[in-house]
Amino acid sequence: MSEDWKFIKEVHSFKELPSDQIPEFIFWGRSNVGKSSLINSLTKKKIAKTSRTPGRTKSLVFFQYKNILRIVDFPGYGFSKISASEILKLDLLLDQYFQKRPNLKKIFLLIDSRHLLKPIDLSIIKLLEKISEKEIIFVFTKKDKIKNLKLLKKNNESLNLIKKEFNKNIFNTSIKESNGIILLKKFLFKSQNIHD
Numbered sequence: 691m692s693e694d695w696k697f698i699k700e701v702h703s704f705k706e707l708p709s710d711q712i713p714e715f716i717f718w719g720r721s722n723v724g725k726s727s728l729i730n731s732l733t734k735k736k737i738a739k740t741s742r743t744p745g746r747t748k749s750l751v752f753f754q755y756k757n758i759l760r761i762v763d764f765p766g767y768g769f770s771k772i773s774a775s776e777i778l779k780l781d782l783l784l785d786q787y788f789q790k791r792p793n794l795k796k797i798f799l800l801i802d803s804r805h806l807l808k809p810i811d812l813s814i815i816k817l818l819e820k821i822s823e824k825e826i827i828f829v830f831t832k833k834d835k836i837k838n839l840k841l842l843k844k845n846n847e848s849l850n851l852i853k854k855e856f857n858k859n860i861f862n863t864s865i866k867e868s869n870g871i872i873l874l875k876k877f878l879f880k881s882q883n884i885h886d
C-alpha cells in the first residue's frame with residue numbers, strides 16, 4: 691500500500707543515520723540509471739526526486755515501509771570521471787555506510803538495459819565484493835527503451851550471459867510496465883517475510 695511508504699530523511703553524515711535496527715536495502719547505480727524513478731514505481735508514490743540531467747548529490751535518502759524495511763537512494767556514480775575506489779575515498783559517508791552499518795541487508799545494483807555493464811559498473815561490483823558480504827542483485831532498468839525486436843533478442847542474450855557469469859539474481863524493469871517491478875517488490879518483501 692502506497693500510504694505505508696514514507697520519506698524518512700536525507701542524510702549527509704554518518705551521525706545522522708537512523709539509529710535503530712530496521713533492515714536497509716540500497717539502490718545504487720550510474721547516475722541517471724533510474725534509481726529514483728524505480729523507487730517511485732515500487733512505492734507507487736512520488737516519493738523520490740527524479741531528474742533529466744545527471745548530477746551528483748552526496749546524500750543518502752531513506753524511504754521506509756511501515757517499521758519493517760527501508761530503501762536507501764544512493765548517490766549515482768559515473769557522472770564525474772572518478773574511479774570506483776576513489777568514490778569511497780572521496781565520499782566518507784558511503785565508505786562508513788559500507789564499513790559499519792549493520793542495517794544493510796542487500797544491494798540492488800541498477801543497470802541501464804541499453805548500456806548493460808559498463809567498466810565503471812564492473813569496478814563497482816569488484817569493490818562491493820571486496821568491502822561487503824551482502825548479496826548484490828542486478829536490476830536492469832528502462833527496458834521499454836529497447837523497442838526493436840532484434841535489439842530485444844540481443845539484449846536478452848546479453849542478460850543471459852551476465853546471469854551466467856555473475857550468478858546473481860536479475861530483475862528486468864521499466865517504469866512503464868508493472869510486471870518487473872511487482873516481481874522486484876515481491877523479492878524485497880519476501881526477504882523480510884512480508885506478504886503484501
Ligand SMILES: Nc1nc2c(ncn2[C@@H]2O[C@H](COP(=O)(O)OP(=O)(O)O)[C@@H](O)[C@H]2O)c(=O)[nH]1
Nearest residue numbers: 721722723724725726727740741742832864865
Ligand atoms: N523510458 C523510461 N525512462 C525512464 C525509466 N526510468 C527512468 N527513466 C528516466 O530516466 C531519467 C533519470 O531517472 P532518475 O530516476 O532521476 O535516475 P537516477 O539519477 O538514477 O535517480 C528520468 O528522465 C526518468 O524519467 C524507464 O523505465 N523508462
Ligand SMILES: [Mg+2]
Nearest residue numbers: 725726739740
Ligand atoms: Mg535520483
